[in-house]
Amino acid sequence: MEVGFLGLGIMGKAMALNLLRHGFSVTVWNRTLSKCEELVESGASVEETPAGVIKKCKYTIAMLSDPSAALSVVFDKDGVLEQMCSGKGYIDMSTVDAQTSSKISEAITKTGGCFLEAPVSGSKKPAEDGQLVILAAGEKALYEEIIPAFDVLGKKSFFLGQVGNGAKMKLVVNMIMGSMMNAFSEGLVLADRSGLSQQTLLDVLELGAVANPMFKLKGPAMMKNAYPPAFPLKHQQKDMRLALALGDERAVSMPVAAASNEAFKKARSLGLGDQDFSAVYEVVKVAGSSEES
Numbered sequence: 448m449e450v451g452f453l454g455l456g457i458m459g460k461a462m463a464l465n466l467l468r469h470g471f472s473v474t475v476w477n478r479t480l481s482k483c484e485e486l487v488e489s490g491a492s493v494e495e496t497p498a499g500v501i502k503k504c505k506y507t508i509a510m511l512s513d514p515s516a517a518l519s520v521v522f523d524k525d526g527v528l529e530q531m532c533s534g535k536g537y538i539d540m541s542t543v544d545a546q547t548s549s550k551i552s553e554a555i556t557k558t559g560g561c562f563l564e565a566p567v568s569g570s571k572k573p574a575e576d577g578q579l580v581i582l583a584a585g586e587k588a589l590y591e592e593i594i595p596a597f598d599v600l601g602k603k604s605f606f607l608g609q610v611g612n613g614a615k616m617k618l619v620v621n622m623i624m625g626s627m628m629n630a631f632s633e634g635l636v637l638a639d640r641s642g643l644s645q646q647t648l649l650d651v652l653e654l655g656a657v658a659n660p661m662f663k664l665k666g667p668a669m670m671k672n673a674y675p676p677a678f679p680l681k682h683q684q685k686d687m688r689l690a691l692a693l694g695d696e697r698a699v700s701m702p703v704a705a706a707s708n709e710a711f712k713k714a715r716s717l718g719l720g721d722q723d724f725s726a727v728y729e730v731v732k733v734a735g736s737s738e739e740s
């Protein structure tokens with residue numbers, strides 16, 4: 448199967464490499480074209496524009512940073528729309544809001560092409576290992592056609608109905624995850640300031656009802672103040688912001704998420720946006736220092 452791939456960041460690179468490893472013929476494009484080199488060494492072809500990729504491939508996947516990037520790659524000069532037509536499918540796996548996804552869907556559909564949104568749960572390692580959870584919505588026929596690629600990229604795919612439902616599901620999941628990361632950070636600080644071993648806290652958490660892969664994976668690095676980026680903090684803050692906007696729309700009060708968003712914003716303002724989202728721990732630590740015992 449031949450697929451195009453737009454966006455070779457942390458996730459896109461891992462996903463495109465995975466497709467290549469599984470025998471897919473992959474044509475890539477990235478805004479910073481030099482990032483395509485590693486993919487070429489692994490057998491990918493390169494095009495110089497998103498339009499070039501669309502022209503060449505029946506199916507094109509995008510994995511871009513945020514709504515503005517997702518829109519720009521579709522609507523700008525040399526973008527997706529210039530070559531989109533009947534018989535082609537566009538699958539946007541970026542995390543965006545439902546409005547962005549619907550705008551892209553409408554434009555693609557007007558050309559006769561098919562659209563699927565398919566954001567993912569799971570980070571750098573699951574992307575490398577083909578263990579993502581795919582939250583698809585949009586054109587069911589395209590979903591069925593692209594399943595061979597989803598089977599390589601993920602351990603489970605959900606089809607959630609109309610465009611927007613995948614985006615919303617992803618934002619709800621990441622809103623919960625961002626709030627959990629803040630609560631976890633507060634717990635690490637509280638344990639430390641109470642004279643408890645943080646490692647013992649991790650061991651206790653691991654055995655109880657709140658055990659989860661995120662605490663287990665991130666905890667040891669956080670204890671060493673290390674935040675190698677798997678999920679950049681700036682993207683987690685974008686997801687909190689978009690989830691809060693969804694809450695505004697639906698009149699859902701989300702004080703925990705709102706407070707977590709503030710902590711992520713503060714972390715960004717301190718220059719931690721490109722670190723892993725667990726770097727919010729730095730903000731929680733400082734906030735926890737304001738009253739000395």
Ligand SMILES: NC(=O)C1=CN([C@@H]2O[C@H](COP(=O)(O)OP(=O)(O)OC[C@H]3O[C@@H](n4cnc5c(N)ncnc54)[C@H](OP(=O)(O)O)[C@@H]3O)[C@@H](O)[C@H]2O)C=CC1
Pocket residue numbers: 453454455456457458459477478479480482510511512513515516519520540541542543567568569570571677678679682683
């Ligand atoms: N990292 C993670 O754990 C996960 C991330 N996601 C989501 O996946 C998406 C990608 O994340 P990730 O790979 O981590 O992000 P990165 O920041 O590593 O990569 C972002 C990609 O978007 C491209 N890009 C940014 N702005 C533009 C623009 N204006 N025009 C064209 N291309 C642009 C970048 O190009 P360039 O190289 O030129 O900067 C790069 O290819 C995001 O929506 C994120 O929320 C979802 C699940 C997990």
Ligand SMILES: O=CCCC(=O)O
Pocket residue numbers: 542567568569570621678
């Ligand atoms: O959007 C990023 C999600 C990261 C994860 O699910 O671990």
